[in-house]
Amino acid sequence: MKQKFSLPFLVLIFILGPLGHWGFYAQxxxxxxxxxxxxxxxxxxxxxxxxxxxxxxSRCNFDIFPPVLRDLRRRGVPETVLMAMKxxxxxxxLQAAEVAKxxxxxxxxxxxxxxxxxxxxxxxxxxxxxxxxxINFFVTKRIFxxxxxxxxxxxxxxxxxTHVKRASGLGRAGMxxxxxxxxxxxxxxxxxxxxxxxxxxxxxxxxxxxxxxxTAALIFPYSSPVALIWGLKKGDEAVLRGNRVxxxxxxxxxxxxxxxxxxxxxxxxxxxxxxxxxxxPTNTNFNRGSFKFSGSAKP
Numbered sequence: 001m002k003q004k005f006s007l008p009f010l011v012l013i014f015i016l017g018p019l020g021h022w023g024f025y026a027q028x029x030x031x032x033x034x035x036x037x038x039x040x041x042x043x044x045x046x047x048x049x050x051x052x053x054x055x056x057x058s059r060c061n062f063d064i065f066p067p068v069l070r071d072l073r074r075r076g077v078p079e080t081v082l083m084a085m086k087x088x089x090x091x092x093x094l095q096a097a098e099v100a101k102x103x104x105x106x107x108x109x110x111x112x113x114x115x116x117x118x119x120x121x122x123x124x125x126x127x128x129x130x131x132x133x134x135i136n137f138f139v140t141k142r143i144f145x146x147x148x149x150x151x152x153x154x155x156x157x158x159x160x161x162t163h164v165k166r167a168s169g170l171g172r173a174g175m176x177x178x179x180x181x182x183x184x185x186x187x188x189x190x191x192x193x194x195x196x197x198x199x200x201x202x203x204x205x206x207x208x209x210x211x212x213x214x215t216a217a218l219i220f221p222y223s224s225p226v227a228l229i230w231g232l233k234k235g236d237e238a239v240l241r242g243n244r245v246x247x248x249x250x251x252x253x254x255x256x257x258x259x260x261x262x263x264x265x266x267x268x269x270x271x272x273x274x275x276x277x278x279x280x281p282t283n284t285n286f287n288r289g290s291f292k293f294s295g296s297a298k299p
Contacts, residue, residue, distance in 0.1 A: 032061040035068065038085065039077060048078040048188045048257070052104070055084045062089045070154060074121075074138065079152045079186035080104050080259055108145045108258030110191060114250040116183055117141050118157045118195075119243050126164050126174035126201070126238040135159040135178055140245065148258035149186055157183040157193070157248065166237065173201035173235035180248045187257040193248035201236030 033055060041051050062085045069082050083104055088094060118137040137157035143150045159180040167174035177198040182190035 032059040034061055035063050035072065035085075038062075038081060039072060039075060042075075042077045042081065042188070048080050051078075051081050052084040055081070055088055056094045058093055060085070060088055060090055064089050073152065073154050074156060076156050076184060076188075078184070078188035079149070079155070080257065081188075083259060104259060105187060105257035106148055106260045108148050108150050108256050110143075110145065110150055110185075110250055110254045110256060112250050112252055114143070116143060116151060116157075116191075116193060116248045116250065117245060118180070118183070118248050119245045120240055121242065123242045124161070124176065124178075124240040126176040127166050129161050129164060129176070131161055131164055133161045135161065135240070137180070137246070137248075139183060145258060148260050150256060150258050151183060151185055151191070152259075155184050155186075159195075167201055167235045171235045174237040175200045176238040176240060178240065180246070183248060185254075185256040186259045189254065189256045191254045191256070192251045194251045195246050195248045197240070197246065199238045199240055201238045 038051060038055070041054070064086050069085070072082060073079065117140045119140050121136040121138055124133075124135055135158070137159060139151055139153055139155040139157060142153045157180065159178050161176065161178050163175070163177040165175040175198070177196075179197070180193050180195040183193050185191050
C-alpha cells in the first residue's frame, strides 16, 4: 500500500519541483524596487554609487512626489540617489549603453572653514535627554562648489549631547550642552563640522528664597514645613528650541562626489546669491559739475 501511494507522490514532486523554482525565479525577475528598498539600502550603509547602479539595473516603482523625496532626504538618503530615482521612476531597467551616458557626479573638494547654516529639527530639554543622545539638525541653504551641488537644502546634520544637568530643588536651573558632528553631503559622505552650543534654564533660587522667608514670617512658628515646600521647587529646564539657526564650520578637507548640473537643466541658487547678484551699484558718487543743462525749461 505504501509503495502504491509513494510512487504517484514522487512523480508529482518531480513535476511540480521545476515549476516551483520557475515561479520563484519569475517573481524575483518581476520584483520592483520601491522607496522602502532604497531607504533600507541607505540605512544599511550601502554606498550611493552601488544604490544608483542597482536602481538603473532594476525595474522600479518609485514615489517621487516632492514631499516624499523631502522625507527621504531628511532620513539620510543621499541626494544623488534621489536624483537617480527621479531619472528612473518606473519601467524596465536601463540598458548598459544608456547607463554609461549618465554622469550624475563629479569630484568636489570641500575646504576647511566652509560655513554651513543649519537649524535644529526639534526641541531638546535637559529634563528628557542624556549625555550622548543624538540631536538632529537640517541644512537651511544649498552649498555649491564651482556650480556643483555639494550639500542640499534640508540635508541631515547630526550633533550629540555632551553635558546635562537637570533642574533641581531650591530653584536651581538645568543646563544643556551639545556639539555638532557632521553634515551629510549629496553623495552620503559625512562631512565633519564643528559648532558648540550651551543653554541654561532660568534660575529661581533668589526669588524662591525670598518667598520662603516671607511666608515663614507670616505663619511663624510653623515655618519649617513651609521652608521645606519652597525648597523642593525646581528651576527651569534648559531647552534647545526647534528652528534655532547655527553656523557650523567644516573642520577638515573632505572629498565628495558633487552633483553636477544636468545638461540643459536649470541651475538653482539660494536667495542670498540672487540678492547679491541683483544688488544695485554702491558707487553713486558722481561729479556733479560734469553735467550741464542747455535749453529752456518752459514748454
